[in-house]
Amino acid sequence: MTVIDHTTVTTTAATSAAASADATNNAPVRTLTEIVLPDAVRDAIGEQLAALPDPTTDIDLAMARYHQIFAGLPIGILQQMLDFGRHIDTAGVGYVRNLPVDRGLPDTPSDGGPSRDKASYVAEGVLLGLTGLLGEPVGFLTEKRGQLVHDVIPVAGGSMTQTNQGSTVFLNFHNDIVHDSIGRYDVSNPDFLVLSCLRADHEGVAATYYADARDISRALDAGTLETLRSPVFRLNAPGSYVREVAGGNDVLSDPVPVISGPDDSPEISVSANGVRAMTSGGQAALDRLQAACREVAHEVFLRPGQALLINNRKGLHARSQFTARYDGADRWLQRTYVRRNQWSIRYRVTPDNRRVHF
Numbered sequence: 001m002t003v004i005d006h007t008t009v010t011t012t013a014a015t016s017a018a019a020s021a022d023a024t025n026n027a028p029v030r031t032l033t034e035i036v037l038p039d040a041v042r043d044a045i046g047e048q049l050a051a052l053p054d055p056t057t058d059i060d061l062a063m064a065r066y067h068q069i070f071a072g073l074p075i076g077i078l079q080q081m082l083d084f085g086r087h088i089d090t091a092g093v094g095y096v097r098n099l100p101v102d103r104g105l106p107d108t109p110s111d112g113g114p115s116r117d118k119a120s121y122v123a124e125g126v127l128l129g130l131t132g133l134l135g136e137p138v139g140f141l142t143e144k145r146g147q148l149v150h151d152v153i154p155v156a157g158g159s160m161t162q163t164n165q166g167s168t169v170f171l172n173f174h175n176d177i178v179h180d181s182i183g184r185y186d187v188s189n190p191d192f193l194v195l196s197c198l199r200a201d202h203e204g205v206a207a208t209y210y211a212d213a214r215d216i217s218r219a220l221d222a223g224t225l226e227t228l229r230s231p232v233f234r235l236n237a238p239g240s241y242v243r244e245v246a247g248g249n250d251v252l253s254d255p256v257p258v259i260s261g262p263d264d265s266p267e268i269s270v271s272a273n274g275v276r277a278m279t280s281g282g283q284a285a286l287d288r289l290q291a292a293c294r295e296v297a298h299e300v301f302l303r304p305g306q307a308l309l310i311n312n313r314k315g316l317h318a319r320s321q322f323t324a325r326y327d328g329a330d331r332w333l334q335r336t337y338v339r340r341n342q343w344s345i346r347y348r349v350t351p352d353n354r355r356v357h358f
């Protein structure tokens, strides 16, 4: 894996293993981009965010205000973030550092959040401000009850699960998909995730990984890649859906390929709750895929004031194991699900909230 040294501004990640061929000139494309705010910019944004109320009381007004604030980023940084969201040939993961933080942070909620003790909303402003540069925050009723700001916190009963509540197991490489009655789980899923760190784990060993499908494709042998590009896989619905709606039974998608699209801009779909191969060769290819992800992945140890912009179509993400103590000082991330456009998922919008979907 490619380890990111978060104490330096310059990336150490642009090794040949973690680079892809550019669509036009064959020059290497870095699949991770790093963005560091100057101190003065961090402080100016933080001051403005600290004066704002809880964004969830009027989310559209809040998003407009965040737009104003983040439009004040230095033009080079602003364009870098916008390009990340709008182009097919840009990096799949963005590591943003030196972001403002809340002055006083309450205990990490033991119930998985949200916290009822936050006195300011700087973290939420950072998360949603970055989100607004990529698209629109959206919710799904079966994921965190449709909330737009997801708290990602280890929960005692979920420590062994392949979910965002887990800690003691390695969360395999996957992207965030949502169950859909149309039979495809890779269509209405988020285009991007933003993951922002409020508090690191006690030992500081919890790592987030990102493996780009361009790097994965280069690392795989031709036969495995061909199998993964064949529609012989069925994605399982997310654990929350299986648990809460389907009585614990798997709910499998239509047969789909895991990797699809042009060679230089592939899309990859792997469900965290398991992919069922319909052939023995398919299962072997899935095993090879997880191994390839570990070979090419970027590794980031998120700290407070840092965020990851994750393209949920260009690549897969994973999380290392870590030890949760459930003592109020556990790892605390916040996350959004981001769509560039909500039009194509309007068939599942809820009547009560136009950003929340069934």
Ligand SMILES: [Fe+2]
Pocket (backbone or CB within 6 Å): 174, 175, 176, 272, 317
């Ligand atoms: Fe995830």
